[in-house]
Amino acid sequence: MTQTRFPAGPRRWLTLAVAVATITVGATAPAAFAEPGGDAPTPPAAAGDAGTELAITGSLAVVISEQPDVGPAVLLQAPDGALVELQGVDPAEVRTGDQFTGVIALDAALDDVQAEESEGLPAPAADEPVDAESVLGQELLAQSMAAELPVAAVTAEITPSADTDTGLDVASREQVVAGAVPARAHSVDVAIVGPSVGATGYFTDAQVNALVAELSGYWAGQSQGAIPQITRSTPIKRIAVANPCNAEGAWVAAAQAFGQSDPIGYYASGQGRHLVTIATPGTAPGCGAGFGLGTVGGGVHTGGFSWNSVAGPDAASIVGHELGHNFGLGHSNSHSCAGSTIVEGIPAGSGYSNGCVDYEYNDYYDIMAGGLAVCGGQCYTTDKITALNVAHKASLGFLNAASLANLVLPSSAWSENHSVTLQPASAGSGVRGIRLVNPRDGGVYYVEFRNGTGIDAGGFYTSPAGDGPGVRILRLGTGLGPDSRVLAPLPTAGGQRNYLLDSGEKFATANNGVSVSITSATAAAVTLSIQLNKADPFGSVGDPRLSAATARFDTALTVTPGAASPAATGTSYQWRRNGTAIPGATGNRYTPTLGDVGAKLSATVTLTRAGYVPTARTTPETSAVTGPVVQRVAGADRYATAVAISKQGYPGTADVVYVATGENFPDALAAAPAAATFGGPLLLTPAGGLTEQVKAEIQRLKPARIVVVGGPSVLSDAVVKQLKALQKNTVRLAGADRYATAQAIIDDAFPGTVSESWLATGANFPDALSAAAVAGSRGVPVVLLDGARPGVDRGTSALLNRLKPTKLAIAGGTAVVSVGIEAALKQSKFAVTRHAGADRYTTSQAVNASTFSNPKVVYLATGGGFADALAGAAIAGATAGPLYVIPGHCVPGEVVDKISAWGTSRVVIIGGTSVLTPAVEKLTRC
Template sequence: MAVSVATMTVGAAAPLAFAEPAETPPGIEIAITGTLAVVVSELPDAGAPTVLLEAPGGAVLELQGVDPAEVRTGDQFSGVVTVDADLGAALDDLAEQVPDGEPEATSDDPSSTDPGGIDLDSTDPINADSALGQALLAQSMAAELPVEAVSSEVTPAADAPAAAAREQATAGVVPARAHTVDIAIVGQSVGATAYFTDAQVNALVAELSAYWASQSGGAIPQITRSTPIRRIAVGNPCDAKGVWAAAANAFGQPQPFQYYGSGQARHLVTIATPTPGDGCEAGSGLGSVGVGVHTGGLSWNAVAGPDAASIVGHELGHNFGLGHSNLHSCAGNTIVEGIPNGSGVYSNGCLDEEYADYYDIMSGGLSYCADRCYTTDKITALNVAHKSSLGFLNAASLANLSLPSSELSAAHTVTLRAASDTSGLRGIRLVNPQDGGVYFVEFRNGAGLDAGGLYTTPVGGGSGVRVLRLADGNAPSSRVLSPLPAAGGTRNQLLDSGETFTTANRGVSVSIASASASAVTLNVKLNKADSFSSVGDPRLSATTARFGTALTVTPGAASPAATGTTYQWRRNGSAIAGATSASYKPTLGDIGAKLSATVTLTRAGYVPSARTTPETSAVTGPAMQRVSGADRYATAVALSKLGYPDTAPVVYVATGANFPDALAAAPAAATQGGPLLLAATWGLPDPVKDEIRRLKPARIVVVGSSAVVSDTVMAQLKALQKNTVRLAGADRYATAQAIIDDAFPGTVGEGWLATGANFPDALSAAAVAGSRGVPVLLLDGSRPTVDRRTAALLDRLRPAKLAIAGSAGVVSSGIEAALKKSYAVTRQAGADRYTTSQALNATTFANPKVVYLATGTGFADALAGAAIAGTTAGPLYVIPGHCVPGAVVDKIAAWGTTRVVIIGGPSVLSPAVETLTRC
């Protein structure tokens, strides 16, 4: 059962509200179990609902960090909260109050109720049941400071009884049950509580009992006081939470929320000494708002005497599950009612004026001042919308009119008695066949219970026919609508003769056929025409959107059911060509834009209904960065600048003419912390010289013999850095071993093996190995077993495990079998070079921030890219030149990668790669 709190003031504003949470640093942790209550301040400027926590020892505290929409009054909270850090200064003093020898509290179980002290040096939460915990909670309550949930487990309360269902219209849905009240008079001193006498209390209870018996149709046959009146001195009679706790204790109920909200039809009524200002003046009130008529509840009332029944009766109405009676106001004479655009908000400038329907007890209608002030303590009848919401009207009291699904329109003539009458048909409930909206119609004549009500005074609206609606949700407020006036008329809250109340979609119309002092006859029309009677809003599967992650739109339910559905996805409101299915995967072109979907429902003979979802947040996705130069040498330089924007301790130089000698250099360069640059056969290009000067390396490593990297290049490099060495061997495999011996002089935890006969597998493995700081060993993969040179190198490196890059077609199964005799060996392979690249990267990378893409048909760009990828812990995928394999696109999307680096110009990797076009 959800509960909220409402406030009212007579003749003045009612600023009473719970303290706003202060922005403070994390406070003192307390492990606690208690009962929750959801409360809502219903002042015009009120914010979101508030959750209150009833703590052990009776403290009642505002609880932050728990969503009010996810809990309800009576739920049990178990977890850890923090009290305000400002109370920390008092912790030593509070600790001294704990008796010597008392056991320390434990926090292994936050729900523990074993009381005890606390070790001030401990980081464990304080037990709420300990003397120290209760002292801290009491101080928080006294200072009106909130507590913050750090961790929580909420156990739901028992479901509200079926009798609490809204808008029950059949007889007997609310079983009759007598209610009882515990009444406490509170003030700053016992003497101050004598202002409201026992005789006044008894008269008040008798008056309210008679009133609610008549308005509930007998569902609340009587209200009685079964306990002695308590007169209690409190420090602050205006603090509703503190007053409730003190009063409940006086009646032997230290847990007021748990007891008075438990469905026992029992109410705690506190009457406070009025105090001018601060929301405590005579006429102020605060009450818990339940969803069940017989739930019970609590109220705080500041009354002066004559207005007691109006104030206390109003707060009891909240306890029974009622909101306020409001006035729906729209400027001018063209708008019938606002279009809801959120709780209590309307998109076309209309608004609900809190309390301003001065026709019934749930308004603020006890006084009104214009040229002069009019005041009354007269309680008027409950409006028909509120009565219907609580199930107080049976079929003989309320006419329910709706349009059968087989009909397009219907006309009714209905005669109503006054709302203040005790029998006969006193209300109409209408269902708009166009949109399912519910309207109520009643007649007020200022007689019977309404005689002397504020609306009958010169400043009141007078007698007549009224049209009302109910807000959605628990404890709904009613709102009275103002029909558009006839030509030359004045708009007011009443439907006058000659006027017709018509909804904007013309689904409902009401006009007066005839009227007398005691009854009115109305003409009611319901029109479906050819429109859907109701269409729910379509919903997106997520409110946030990211590149590559599919969104799905679900159509809203329609009545009658649609037989056709079409879809159109939109980018910043404009249609996206071809995006006409129920799901859509955002593309790179959507990044930064907001997406929505229009769903159009169709049915033969009906006007199509098109509704658009709210927009997502701006689409997020990776930034695409192409790194390239005029040729392969300039591309390698561009990669070096990307990976090493400052300096580098070492630079590796390999030939740009062929790949074999350089294959082992990429993981070595990544491990040693430097780039891999390329040299031409004729010498060192100027951009490469300039890059080396910029990097200021302490060492340059030339990969390959003078037949591969000429002595001319060697001389040019030595002119840049004397510490230039050449690593070479008799063939590509010996050169690879020389590179490994130089870069990995000790042992390694693992090693990768790839064929030296081709480059794709070795380069993909190089980025993986570089990121892991391990070598790639090249071998002749066509051999039936491991060659002696490779076996000797492995003996020196002593890896615990080995990984083979590529299938048995490139590294034989015989080599694999031989290696398995001495090492733990795995093989990573795919059907081709592209799927092998994916398999290799899958072994190492999870959620990388950067991904590199290089062509799988040329070695040069991938060679330099593998060194940079290994350094930045990003995978290098070799891909076709005109598209990106779908599995790679899916990985980029799933990982949340923020940057994709495309290595090479458009002639190497086409513009389709920049948009991650799938192969």
């Protein structure tokens, strides 16, 4: 078992008989002091030299050593209330008030004493520990304590104290706010100890009362009311002890004088009770005036013991310091790093790996520092107590949100700048401290401003021997009774380094996560600029560029990132419409959609690199996006849709109106080019009679002629009669079948010869629809034929001989218009061209490609049904716009490309959403 000897050295008080000018920051720390009234610490005995073992249960107290570079130690309370140092228990793992149950080993050096002094006592059983409450056990403990020898834990079971306040570790307490610590008044039992009762008179009752009153006011102010008062409710005890410099002995004697046989159980129970012993100064090393020792509490209200050797003027600084330990505070240290480039050490074990060191006690702005006197022509001391530093206040939860600015970079942010105005630490209100969390490593820093006012007036730092007022950066240690340490910012060129942040200087952590500088300062307040950085900024970032300053629907734009220094390793993109992010547009290329028409586009490029803040730059906006207006023309049914198309195409009157059945397609297909040629709409009607909408539309159009296409089997005589009632000049064009009817329509519309003609199968509609629009725009007919025949039938041959076209265009592939027909036509000396694709949609594209180059309007109709498209073919032909048959849910990419390349200003969708979905309105590509 590893054992650590606890040198119970007191709080040191240094008198430096040197001139003020010789005080320098970072001077060598003074040597450690020995235990008060004792010799220098000796190394612990080896584990194999352990003596008799005792079984014991007792309370524990943790004591912070007042010697530099010596850690805290643990005291064990014996059954009779005596206190003995317990080695082998980690002080960081226990709290004052915890219960120890286990086996301890006495120091082997006690064996000889036992042999001489234990005659007549029963011998312990072999291999069994002695019960500490037995007569033998009590005698052995008494001998050990008389010899001032420590004991070592062999086995240990620790039961935490019921004091809930002690359950808070420093990490938890550092983040609590004032109000989370319940207010509780504290009390002190004060005992003056000396070699005789008469010797204790050096410190009078009046001095005790004044001391308690001063410390009550001090801690009430520093705690913001968490400790509203400290009172003495028992008479002052004056006690003669054999060795006033033995802190543990003094505590036991004083506790017994106050009737407390369980000192730890009473004074460290979380009730804010303190046992304060004031020892008459002695001549032994470490026993003179200016020394102190105290137990460290696990929380503000734990309570505890303190041993204080005071001369008078130093009493408040010494006793107040030891009470600070009782409240849970460590020491106030300075942090020194060699050279002019290092601000802070890199923790490694109990020290730092880069040559930095903490000088314990050396932050003389704070009551938790050591005592110091600097004497030349005049002496300057730390007797005057000053404000507790912000790190210590935060560790105990003494600062609420109105007093402590808590700056933490949000997880979503990379960098933030803050401006905070600080009131002095000694002020009674306002922001008196700043807590900063380094976003790169989670380290916590504190900032405070000292100006020598209020409770700080007359403090050591305001004297010629001190560093003076200014801004200070501090950190807080870990563990029970955490120390604070003040950091020295790097000076400006030619400046002198000290522990104050001067104007023109900037405090920055080594990883640049935190930086602090002074914006402005007066004697009463200081304004600080604070930056929290998760990463470094790029040295430079150029502006991104768009491939074009103008934008057009469906014409892709690309963005090129600007150059960065250092070079970016990652790039992300976000396109914007009128400044607002476009969902899903996150590539370096963007193709404007119909939704962009009329808007201005830009692109934001974000550059990334490990260790650097992602940096975004946005391009200038393009001109307003140009593109077609999309319009849907539809009605409740096919008849109403035809009427809607008529109203759009002929908002005024029309010379002629063609009427065809809406229940089949052949007659209407043949009529569409004729209607387009003569400048009139094609209306559809049921076979038995006109709908009211159709009748009303004809009345609106006031045609001079009405042409009924198809025989009585497709459109009844009743329909003709209704039409003649509207216009006497109504004629019926019909034949024995669909082909003969088509020829009759052509004979009526094209009585002479034509320069060209289109041929399409009459067995299906898709190919003929597009052909009808093309033919109508060119003022030529569409001849329907039976495409499955091996050759040209007689009727078609006779019609072509009469029309005498020099060119023939076949709409559709060989599956719909046979190779034999094409060959026969060529043998008849016709110039024949076939326009076909792999399916009805690509055939539609091929047919339209034969004629249209830059149409202002494009019509889209479903290729899955004929009803809506029949009337559309006529209007498309009349307005010289192509009609594309498309799938119901998208637009073929080639068609979208054409619309974009042509600069088409209007796209007309024929039919409702049940046949052409909203995706078509957006010209969504297939």
